[in-house]
Amino acid sequence: MTTTVTINKRGVERLRARHCWVYRGDLLDANGAEGGQLVGVAAARGPVLARALYSSRSKIALRIVSFEDRVIDRAFWVGRLNDAARLRDLIVRDTTCFRLVYGESDLLPSLIVDRYNDCFSIQTLSQGMETLKQLWVDLLVELYKPRAIVERNEARVREMEGLPRRAGMLYGRDPGELVMEEGGVRMAVNLLEGQKTGAFLDQRENRIAAEFYARGRALDCFTFVGGFALHMARRADHVVGVDISSASIAQARRNAALNAVTNVEFVEANVFDLLRELEDRGERFDLINLDPPAFAKNRAAVEPATRGYKEINLRAIKLLAPGGTLITSTCSYHIGEHAFLNVLADAAADAGRSVRILEKRSQARDHPVLVSMPETHYLKCAILSVE
8 A cells, every 4th residue: 555645735835836846844744654665645634646756864855756646657667768768859969978867857856867879877866766776777778778877876965865875887887988979079988987977968058059159269167078178179260178177188188189179278277277367468269168067056155156156257258359259157056047147247347348148058958947846957058249
């Protein structure tokens, strides 16, 4: 018999708004539910309204998998996976690597599945999805016959679920280095050693867009393994990519060699320091890209993060030649689009430059935003013309 968890009025309102999370403070009675268990969700003395994965540890006590009372079996999960695949068939182009499942946005909360060529990388970020991990491996093997499946479960959120942080093989053998392609650019990736699930797939469409604006002299800040720089190099005369990580710079140079690119150089340096040095030397660029790590990982960090975003954007605006282009991003969920645009407006004012928005962009379409869950929208990207 299915355990039913009862929730208060506020929790019911979240369900009716089709938000996928119910917090522990909105539970009236867990009725002995165990961590990772699939449960019914009901108002006090009311019928079952939804089905969810229950967590015994996280502040997010319920992660909704169905906004109605229905049987959740293997066929249900196959249907959800096929729905996600159909959407990617519609929207993914010009790449061999993409996000097949984006958690809550695909109504598979806390599950991430990324495809890299003929291999998969997955994350199971809650007790419930961890319980189902072998099912996801079995389904991916059955539907796609992959060469390998790895787990990249090092995310800190797993500790909040009482789960260990780990990475390793789930199926097949370690594929070692893979060469992915996006928009005609080739990049090497290691699924067990790269960032996140192997690479930063969420910026893929923005990297391709950067190529459209590239010309003259270009600067790619926080270049990581050179993704933006390599796209920019296809049209710019010369590109400088900057990152503080020696390992990232070494991989960026390897990626440049994979593409036989000779008009890009990669520099190991602190971006904040280098921008100041370039300004002092009177350097000018026609295109600058800013793709920093998340400065605000929680609400407490918003104020210092805002200062950091303003500083790098202010210095970038000063470094641009008249008519130059700034591509600037934040992947901090806690910095909303409105706040980010205010940062850019303040930076433009302090620089004494007129700045126009050419494009407002987001994470790639294989990371769709669920309109009822603002938490699924984290990446903001603006392309600006600086006069």
